[in-house]
Amino acid sequence: MKHDFNTIESKWQAKWDEAKLFEAKDFSDKPKYYTLVEFPYPSGHGMHVGHIKAYSGLEVVSRKRRMQGYNVLFPIGFDAFGLPTENSAIKFGVHPRVLTDENIEKFTSQLKRVGFSFDWSRVVDTTEEDYYRWTQWIFCKMFDAGLAFRDKTLVNYCPHCKVVLSNEDSQGGKCDICHNDVVQKSKDVWYLRITQYADKLLQGLDKVDYLPMVRQQQENWIGKSTGAFVNFKIKEVDETLRIYTTRPDTLFGVTFMVIAPEHPLLDTYADRVANMDAVLAYRNECAKKTEFERTQLVKDKTGLKIEGLTAVHPITGKEIPVFISDYVMMGYGTGAIMAVPAHDGRDYDFAKKFGIDIIPVIEGGDIETEAYTGDGNMINSDFLNGLTDKKSAIARMLEELAKLGVGEAGVQFKMKDWAFNRQRYWGEPIPIVHCPTCGMVHIPYEELPLRLPKVENFEPGEGGESPLAKIESFVNCKCPKCGGDAKRETDTMPQWAGSSWYFLRYIDPNNTMSLADEAKLKYWLPVDWYNGGMEHVTRHMIYSRFWHKFLYDLGVVPCDEPYAKRTAQGLILGANGVKMSKSLGNVVDSNDVVDSYGADVLRTYVLFMGDYEQAAPWSDSSVKGCKRFIERFAALTDMLTETVSPELEASLHRTIKKVTDDIESMKFNTAIAAMMALINEIYAAGGIDKASLMTLAKLLCPFAPHICEEVWAELGGNGFCSAAEWPVCDESKTKVSSVEIAVQISGKLKGKIVIPAEATEDEAFAAVMADETLGALLASKQIIKKIYVKGRLFNVVAK
RNA sequence: GCCGGUGUGAUGGAAUGGCAGACGUGACGGACUCAAAAUCCGUUGGUAGCGAUACCGUGUGGGUUCAAGUCCCACCACCGGCACCA
Numbered sequence: 014m015k016h017d018f019n020t021i022e023s024k025w026q027a028k029w030d031e032a033k034l035f036e037a038k039d040f041s042d043k044p045k046y047y048t049l050v051e052f053p054y055p056s057g058h059g060m061h062v063g064h065i066k067a068y069s070g071l072e073v074v075s076r077k078r079r080m081q082g083y084n085v086l087f088p089i090g091f092d093a094f095g096l097p098t099e100n101s102a103i104k105f106g107v108h109p110r111v112l113t114d115e116n117i118e119k120f121t122s123q124l125k126r127v128g129f130s131f132d133w134s135r136v137v138d139t140t141e142e143d144y145y146r147w148t149q150w151i152f153c154k155m156f157d158a159g160l161a162f163r164d165k166t167l168v169n170y171c172p173h174c175k176v177v178l179s180n181e182d183s184q185g186g187k188c189d190i191c192h193n194d195v196v197q198k199s200k201d202v203w204y205l206r207i208t209q210y211a212d213k214l215l216q217g218l219d220k221v222d223y224l225p226m227v228r229q230q231q232e233n234w235i236g237k238s239t240g241a242f243v244n245f246k247i248k249e250v251d252e253t254l255r256i257y258t259t260r261p262d263t264l265f266g267v268t269f270m271v272i273a274p275e276h277p278l279l280d281t282y283a284d285r286v287a288n289m290d291a292v293l294a295y296r297n298e299c300a301k302k303t304e305f306e307r308t309q310l311v312k313d314k315t316g317l318k319i320e321g322l323t324a325v326h327p328i329t330g331k332e333i334p335v336f337i338s339d340y341v342m343m344g345y346g347t348g349a350i351m352a353v354p355a356h357d358g359r360d361y362d363f364a365k366k367f368g369i370d371i372i373p374v375i376e377g378g379d380i381e382t383e384a385y386t387g388d389g390n391m392i393n394s395d396f397l398n399g400l401t402d403k404k405s406a407i408a409r410m411l412e413e414l415a416k417l418g419v420g421e422a423g424v425q426f427k428m429k430d431w432a433f434n435r436q437r438y439w440g441e442p443i444p445i446v447h448c449p450t451c452g453m454v455h456i457p458y459e460e461l462p463l464r465l466p467k468v469e470n471f472e473p474g475e476g477g478e479s480p481l482a483k484i485e486s487f488v489n490c491k492c493p494k495c496g497g498d499a500k501r502e503t504d505t506m507p508q509w510a511g512s513s514w515y516f517l518r519y520i521d522p523n524n525t526m527s528l529a530d531e532a533k534l535k536y537w538l539p540v541d542w543y544n545g546g547m548e549h550v551t552r553h554m555i556y557s558r559f560w561h562k563f564l565y566d567l568g569v570v571p572c573d574e575p576y577a578k579r580t581a582q583g584l585i586l587g588a589n590g591v592k593m594s595k596s597l598g599n600v601v602d603s604n605d606v607v608d609s610y611g612a613d614v615l616r617t618y619v620l621f622m623g624d625y626e627q628a629a630p631w632s633d634s635s636v637k638g639c640k641r642f643i644e645r646f647a648a649l650t651d652m653l654t655e656t657v658s659p660e661l662e663a664s665l666h667r668t669i670k671k672v673t674d675d676i677e678s679m680k681f682n683t684a685i686a687a688m689m690a691l692i693n694e695i696y697a698a699g700g701i702d703k704a705s706l707m708t709l710a711k712l713l714c715p716f717a718p719h720i721c722e723e724v725w726a727e728l729g730g731n732g733f734c735s736a737a738e739w740p741v742c743d744e745s746k747t748k749v750s751s752v753e754i755a756v757q758i759s760g761k762l763k764g765k766i767v768i769p770a771e772a773t774e775d776e777a778f779a780a781v782m783a784d785e786t787l788g789a790l791l792a793s794k795q796i797i798k799k800i801y802v803k804g805r806l807f808n809v810v811a812k
Numbered sequence: 813g814c815c816g817g818u819g820u821g822a823u824g825g826a827a828u829g830g831c832a833g834a835c836g837u838g839a840c841g842g843a844c845u846c847a848a849a850a851u852c853c854g855u856u857g858g859u860a861g862c863g864a865u866a867c868c869g870u871g872u873g874g875g876u877u878c879a880a881g882u883c884c885c886a887c888c889a890c891c892g893g894c895a896c897c898a
Contacts, residue, residue, distance in 0.1 A: 226892085233894045240898080258898060271898090315898085340896040350898045359896050427897055547892075621836070622823055627818085628891090636826065638836040641851095659858060683826065686835035693835090694851085755831035760879045762831060767887080800878055805830050810878045 014650040016643055020610025022719040026128055034735060035130040037086035039521075039533050046083040047537050048075045049516050049576070051553075052090040052137075052546035054508075055116035056097055060123045061593055061599045062631060063585040066619040070131050070542045070582055071618065072338040072677060076715035077676050079130075080739035086537055088519035090137035091117050094145075095508045096174060099439040101470050109439045112143055113140055123603055124398055127612045128718055130735070137518045139511030144518060145441040145530040146462035148510050151560060153444060153455040155566060159208040159432065163453065170434065175473040176435045177202060196460060200477075201358060203434040203443060203504065207559045211235055213573075214558055221658050222578040224381055224626075227550050229369070235549040236427025237287040241411060243326040243351065243420035245270065248332060250282055252326055257346030257425055261414065262406035265373035265394040266353040268364065270324045270335045271316065273343040274299040278322070287320035290304040292337055299339045314363045327419035328395070338363065346425050358384045431556065433507060436479040438471045440505030448492035448499040457493050463501075479503040491590075512553055513560040516540055516575060528569070535571045550581070568762060580679060583628040585619065590630045601631050613717035614640045620681035620716065626751050642689050646713065647720055650727050652700035661698050663747050670742040680714075688713055705729055708740045755806040766807075774801040781807055 014413040024768025029035060031082050048071040053064060068089075075087040075534055093113045096432035102175040117138060124131065137144055155161040168177040171188035178188060187194050207214075215235045218228050229690065240259035247254055254270060268634035270533075272278060274296045283289055295317055324333040340359055341350050355373040364371050371380050374394045378385025391397040396413065400406045407504050414420035434443060444456040444463040471480050481487055481503040492499040514528070520537045521529035554576075561575040586592060587599025594600065606615045618639040623629035657665075668691045675684035695701045701709075707728055713733050714721040724736035752770045754777070756763055764787050769782045778799060783790045794811035801807050 043835085078850080226816060230893050233815070235896070236894075238897070256898080338896095340898090342897070346895045352898085360897075362896090425897075428893080479837070551893080618836095621824095627825095629824065632824065632837070635837050641837085644851095682824095683835080686826075689835055753831090757879075760877095765831075798878060800830085802830050806879090808830080808878055 014647045014724065015613070016613075016647040016720060018613065018719065021723045022126075022612050024127060025719045025722045026113055026125065027128075028135075028722075029130070029735065031130075032733070032735060033134075034132050035085075035087065035132055037088075037132050038084055038487070040536055041084040043082055043084040044125060045537060046075075046078045047086045047516075047540045047542075048078070049519075049543045050089075051549060052091070052512070052515060052698070053120060054095055055093055055120045055519075056114065057101055057112065057116055058595065059119055060603050061585075062603050062606060062615070062619060063593060065127055065603050065615060066585050066625075067544070067546065067582050068124075068127075068129055069616050070580075070681065071542060072616070073676055073715040074542060074737065076130055076718065077739060078232060079735070080711065080714070082738070084521065085268055086135075087132060088135045088137075089124065089129070089131040089133070090135075090140065091120065092508070092512045092515070093117065093138055093140040093308060094440045096176075096437060096439070099437055099471055099605050102439070103143075106692065108467075109471070110140070111136075124791075127603065127606050127616060130718075133521050135522045137515055137522050139441075139515065140439075142464060143199045143523075143525070145511065147518070148441050148506065149456075149461050150442045150458060150528065151514060151564070152441075152506070152510075153458060153461070155563065156445070156453075156455050157429070158563070158567075160209065161200055161203060162206065162439055162561065163203055165199060165201050165670045168198055168200045168202055168314075169195040170200070170335075170477065171195050175477050175478070176308055176437060177432060186657055194205035194639060195366055196223075200475075202432050203312050204560075205428040205433045207431045207556070208306040208426060208428055210559050211237070211428050211564055212424075214555060216573050217558065217562070221574050221576060223576075224580050226547070227554075227579050230547075231555060231704065233282050234428060234555060237424060238426075239424050241407075241414065241420050242347070242423045243327060243414060245327060245351070248323040248325050249284075249285055249321060252278070252282070254335070254349055255276065255347045256349045256351050257423065258351055260356065261410045262352065262391070262397065262403055263353040263356050263374050263421070264328065264351070264410060265397065266327075266355050267333060267351045268354060268370045268372055269367075270333055271338050271341045271350050271352050271353045271360075271362075271363070272319075272335065273341040273348040274337055274339050275343040276348045277336070278349075279337070281317075282322060285321045288317070289664065291317060292319060295337060301382045302339070311415070314338060314359070314366050316363065316367075317675075318367070320387050327417060328413070334369070336363070336367070342430065345427070353705070354384065355380050356384055356386055358386070360384070391566075405596060416551075428555075433510075435507050436477050436504055436781050438465070438468060438474050438480040438505065440508065441465075441505060441510055442481065442503045443504055444493055445502040446490055447502065448495060448497060450497055451492055451494045451499075452498075454492055454494045460493070465505075474510075479505060481505070495593045498640050509553060509556050513557040514564070515544075516557075517561075517564075517570065531571075531670060534569075538570060539572050539577045541576055542578045542580070544580045545583060546584075547581045550579075554579070581626060582624050583624070585622075586628055586630040588631050588633065593631075599631075606636070610636060611643075611719070613643050613720050617685060617716050621685045623647070625679045628725060639685075642685075642692065643717055643720055645692050646709075646717075647724065649695065649701060649706055649709075650697070650724055651694070653706070654702050657697065657702040657705050660749065661701065663706065663749050664694050665708060666744075666746045667744045669708070669712060670747070673739070673742065678713070682808075685716060711737050711740050729784070752804050754804065757806060757808040758787075758788055758794075759810050759812075760808060763790060764786060770804060772803075774799065775802050776806050781809065 050068050050071050075085050091391045093195045098109045098112050101112055106313050107144055114523060169177055173193040174188055175192045215237055238259050241261040242255055242257055244253040286292060316336050319335045319337055322335050324335050326333055352360035354360040356369040372393055375381050376385050376391040376392055377389035388403050391400045397406050397409055411422050442463045442465055446454050448454055466484050468480055473480055488501050490499055490501050517529050521533045524530055561572055564570045565573040589599055618636045621639055635774055668687050671687040672684045710721040719736055721734045749770055751767055753765050753767050755765055766780050766784050768777055796811045798810040
């Protein structure tokens with residue numbers, strides 16, 4: 014058979030559609046399996062081969078699971094709110110709704126051409142009212158629970174995109190969208206109190222099966238540290254300065270205190286500070302720096318002593334000077350630290366610069382040259398002296414602090430609350446009304462969704478306010494509580510909102526009564542296997558786990574972790590080895606590959622090109638290898654034999670085992686290589702019997718389903734190959750009668766012999782000695798040791 | 813700075829401590845062809861040799877072992893995450 018992909022691919026896609034072959038059944042006697050891939054953002058550029066690789070992994074798993082008798086939910090949708098669409102809308106003067114619909118249509122046709130076995134009856138689009146109604150519903154629930162709140166604060170603002178960015182979206186001081194510098198700006202901002210779930214998000218990682226790298230990145234992001242809070246009295250006024258430290262064991266080494274420039278102590282006691290002018294000047298200087306600049310100046314410490322406020326050591330009663338410096342952040346801990354220069358690098362740098370005492374309290378290291386952060390015997394530390402390790406010193410100190418009532422154990426997280434608003438049009442409107450009498454009130458649940466109004470001009474205002482602020486009919490409204498005149502919130506939600514719960518909507522996409530039916534959620538959840546990009550591990554994944562845990566606490570979802578397993582695929586790089594991008598012109602469009610080689614070849618190649626989890630460059634010439642493979646497979650229908658040799662049958666069963674196992678560990682490249690090797694063997698044997706070829710078609714079907722259906726039909730198979738039963742390896746048939754083993758003499762490879770597979774050590778050794786060259790080599794030597802690894806090698810240690 | 817990952821032919825990449833380089837690309841040779849493409853068959857880590865063969869070879873340097881790409885110790889390079897986080 015010829016590989017006529019143009020005809021057969023559309024033919025089988027139509028037949029699958031007609032048979033509703035890939036539609037998941039709610040409730041079924043079969044075991045359920047929920048495979049999830051990250052839904053795409055439908056940009057105007059269409060899909061490149063990287064998208065195809067991202068979906069092909071779980072596509073193969075899903076198809077295999079169905080053949081193994083599972084009821085599989087493998088859905089797809091579109092994460093369609095977002096800035097690029099809005100920017101194109103501004104550029105071309107077309108409404109984002111229109112652009113979004115066009116792009117979704119383009120993406121859908123591209124995905125369908127590849128023959129993915131998505132359940133197309135469950136498509137969700139985050140920009141549809143039926144969908145964002147429930148995104149708003151969840152927001153209102155969070156508002157009711159006190160988890161959504163508004164606060165005036167310094168924010169990361171991108172002057173180019175005219176949006177406020179979360180810390181996550183402005184890493185390295187650059188806007189995540191346009192990569193320009195962000196600046197600090199004071200603004201009223203919506204926050205979601207994700208920090209309240211920090212511990213749960215961390216502990217939940219114990220219950221799930223994430224790639225170790227994914228888990229580690231989430232742990233880093235949450236950034237839990239354990240330590241202690243300690244209260245230092247201020248000598249001059251009736252006030253305590255509360256600090257957080259991870260090293261309470263070094264409390265006797267404190268020689269100064271440092272507070273952040275924004276610390277409220279300065280405002281409260283401004284009149285007691287002798288050098289307040291200088292302090293204020295320093296504070297202003299710091300305010301001008303961006304967060305990025307502040308964290309960049311690692312080496313050179315700045316700051317000054319606050320004259321007139323002195324701390325008192327809670328145990329020794331010694332007086333300790335207080336400094337202000339921007340190496341202490343207001344946003345972490347209490348915004349104040351106890352400085353132990355002998356055992357902390359930053360404190361050491363500061364003490365050296367300002368000539369402050371450095372008192373070692375742990376033996377080891379040389380404080381003349383640098384801070385010592387290692388373990389050792391406690392010294393200069395009163396009741397801690399003689400203790401030899403950090404752990405017991407900390408425990409003893411915490412005991413003492415509790416006794417004196419001046420401190421206690423505590424934990425801190427690096428994770429900050431989630432800045433949850435954007436001043437743009439193409440997003441979910443935040444369903445809140447600002448009422449002069451009632452304050453902030455959310456729109457009643459039964460009145461959701463709060464629809465995005467039609468506007469003509471999507472440009473944000475100069476002050477960075479949302480385009481919605483210009484629509485009087487939208488802004489002016491009545492308070493849902495008191496009925497008085499009120500104003501609507503005009504900010505919209507960030508793009509992460511819609512993607513935080515989409516996997517729930519797939520379970521029941523048309524429900525008008527709730528975000529999804531309870532029984533269906535109970536049936537399908539959790540997602541059994543979620544695959545996506547590494548770039549979404551710390552943002553999307555943490556956000557959606559947070560929402561899910563919140564919904565669990567509300568009783569809406571039946572489990573507290575949404576994703577049982579998470580893996581990540583590597584990027585496809587351009588042919589030049591760098592990331593694909595439009596500006597570099599190295600993007601490979603999936604349609605172009607399907608046009609020239611067909612979907613089966615594209616699908617096979619993206620999985621064959623390398624380790625699924627590693628990045629690999631696209632190669633036009635390498636695609637040909639997969640093309641030849643598919644063609645050689647198709648041509649097997651013209652090479653049918655009546656019988657099959659035991660050797661070939663053994664290879665077939667070994668291939669069944671290899672492919673079955675490799676799919677589970679995402680080693681798609683070696684699974685395909687095994688099938689290629691089998692086909693090479695069939696060619697060498699001159700052909701194969703029909704039954705074996707049908708088995709091979711089933712094995713290849715998850716990878717290259719169209720040609721497998723065609724071959725299956727040609728051979729007279731019942732129904733669809735895609736619906737056939739997954740082959741099982743018969744171990745007894747993989748046994749071969751004789752094997753070639755390597756022979757080493759003293760660990761060096763000296764030859765090979767063919768012996769019965771089940772030969773004993775003595776039989777194998779006899780065969781070695783019987784071999785002409787090997788026997789001659791060993792004849793004059795004294796044999797010290799014999800090592801026989803069945804089926805592998807025989808090593809004779811001799812001298 | 814801390815944490816993680818990676819390092820193998822010309823090239824993408826394979827190898828439960830057991831024959832390094834599976835499978836694919838490329839290159840070379842052959843068959844078919846007037847010819848080319850396609851296809852099929854074969855060769856292809858390096859050095860020396862006509863050859864059998866010998867020696868070398870998985871980022872670097874040590875070590876464990878009958879046997880190391882794989883395990884241990886020290887280091888180098890690149891990639892990713894976190895980062896004056898107290």
